[in-house]
Amino acid sequence: MDKMNDLEMRHEREVHFALDELFYSRTDKRGVIIAGNEIFRRVSGFEWSDLVGAPHKIVRHPDMPRAVFRVLWDAIQKGHPMGAYVKNRAKGGGWYWVYAIILPIEGGYLSVRLKPSSELSDRMMKLYSEISARERAESLDPEASAKLLRKNSEAGGYPSYTAFMGYALAQELAERDRRLGRPVEPRTRMLADLNEAMGRLTSEQLGLLRSFEALQSVPNNMRIVASRLEPSGGPVSTISENYKASSVVISERLRKFVAGRDNLCARMSWEVARALFMLGCTRIVGEMNTILQSEGSGGEIDSATERTLLRGLERHGDEEARKAMQGASEFAAQMKQQSRELRRLMLGLDTIRVLGRVECGRMRDASGGLSATIDQLDAFHDDIKARLEAIMHLSEEIEQALTRYLRSLALAA
Template identity: 35%
Template sequence: MTAERRFTIDELFVSTTDRKGHIRLSNRVFERVSGYERDELIGRAHNVIRHPDMPRSVFDLFWQVLEAGDPVAAYVKNRAKDGAHYWVMAVAIPVPDGYLSVRMKPTTPLFDAAVEIYADVRAVELEVEGDDVRGRKASIAAGAARLAERLEQAGFDSYPAFMRAALTAEVAARDAALAGHERGLDLGAADAGLRAVGEAALGTVDLLRELGERLAGHGELSEALKHKSGFVEELSEAIRLFSLNAILAADRLRDGRALGAVAGLLRTRSDAAAPEIIRLGTELEQAVALLSETSFRAAAGKLQTEMMTAVVEDLLDASTARTEAASHLQLLADAVSEAFEAICASIAAVDTVLDRLAGVSKSVERHLSVIRALEVNGRIEAARAADTEQVRVLFEEIAKQVETADTQLHDFTALATREDRDDGGVRREGRRRIAAVQTAVGAMA
């Protein structure tokens, strides 16, 4: 087993490449951990640090997302110059004429799961490819299939869903690990331009951290609701089945006309509620997806902003040339600005979906209110007639279903009508701070 190159959770790597993956810029953390001097990296293909244990199918998915113009994240095992290995959580984005990547130390249980899944996927690829490079395409396809299978077993319906969850979790874990540690910059000796960049970057880091914490809470609630939504989607069919059984049971009674009428009304109401209940599930799934995407964008933007503070720190101790640092800072500032605009668009979309969710939830509650009244009437009628035990039990089952559904809908309503939706204020403050970053970086260049 090869040695592992160590680095700490507060350290961040950054590099940029051209469209073909040749390294243009790197920072001192990347150079130290990889074991390469700067002049050994610049101009080299980024796969100089590729580790043979990494599944080709993961890189294939990574590049598919990136080349489509979207940000992407992945756990990556790299190989240093001396053969040692090191793991990173990498988030990459397209930039003019190339790509920018920021990497951090992974620490969450999702990372442990990824290590085990990658080993399985890579074994499948090697088995299919054998010693013939002509089998590489088939091995990538086989690896992608196994990766999708393993991720589904882990509760993720796609690789993008996994990467969003993983990056969000890793950034949150990093924040928790560094809580209470001094993470500011000593800007006392900095010139006015560098001080402006550092202060603007630190302010943006704080805002994105707060936004990430808010979104994490909403994401946890919506994930819990997603797991509960299966019950709500089954509610209409359950009530319809109970009412049908009640109709059949009432038909067998000597005087079951009143009970049959109540059961018929229950069936009619359950049929009317069914489309609304289905719509409720659809709106919820969309809200969950949007919250997940927004959290991912916030985590990526925060990591990029923290990378700006790391570049400023390199400049403060003169370990990076100012012209090179200015290029890094400009790319990062543009990336953060783009990320924040995407966050704003996602937040607006989430608000729209949550408003619709609240409306549908209230509509379903109205249907349940009628169903509750009908089941009460059904039990009253059952109590008046003889030999109605079976019918009474059916109406009691309906009552239990409705009571449980009320609890579920309360949680839906809590999500949709939360009181902390000052998203307009967040957008305004965020844009103000991003503008300050852009102005400071532009003046420095």
């Protein structure tokens, strides 16, 4: 009963605001509030005299894990826009959740925030609670807890936290449009479609690497079997040595393709994530500008100045998204070509595998161990070729989607 009363009390203290309302605030480099909109002031419960000149952490809620702010600051201090779910506190102890986009600007930072309403927001609130509990119980420093946050993104199949936040923004915009009865906005649809394709592509990349790493043990098994079936230097030993030499060459190519810090897949994923996030940001910034116009210029905040800044950010964001999409399209074309090349190299391995199968047949009754080893090769080869085919098609799908969108932008201009 006490727990239920506590939950009810906390629910009653939530500060509500409408789904079509957006918060706006601008700070200097130190995070000191310079300006904001009336919705921000009203929901926070503070007066402008309390907000302007105060650090933005005046609205930080103690329930928030430090991990989130470490990830945010790491990004924006390097000049990269970033997003996050944030629980804020209101004056008098109330609280409210937002999805915030934070954009670095000359002399400081700008944030636009919307009301989260997707299923993902519920999952993130639960994750925040778990990370906060670990921060307290294990005395985790911000960087250690930030790793937990990034690890959660990777576990979900996203190559980076930025990619995950692009997906989150797409989910929030789509659900917001649905609840407000708005038609699906083309940029939002593209966000969702490309995020889904990138998630599948990342899954195929990881599966490809795992299969190929597992494949490396098979030639050793083949040599062990050969030592029992034939004299040293026999045909099975020769086949296993040839297979190992060829697979090493492919392994090196594959690692440059899907592994390592600057691999082709990671570079394309980064460009797609950046493009998607900027598309979502520019849409929200444009809507924020419209809201500021309806609020008018009055009171302590000069909304005309803020609107001029937002218009510039919207243009800059569109241009950055276009550049990122162009770069991602070029990487996707390279991915497609590399997939074809790796598939061609796999055909060479197939030839060696077939020779092993022939030798297995020649040995007949004595070849039980060899037969099982060749069966392993068959299974790995089938999986690798299927994944390469999937990566090639997904790369083409992403390239075509980006090219269509870039073409539509050119026509609109």
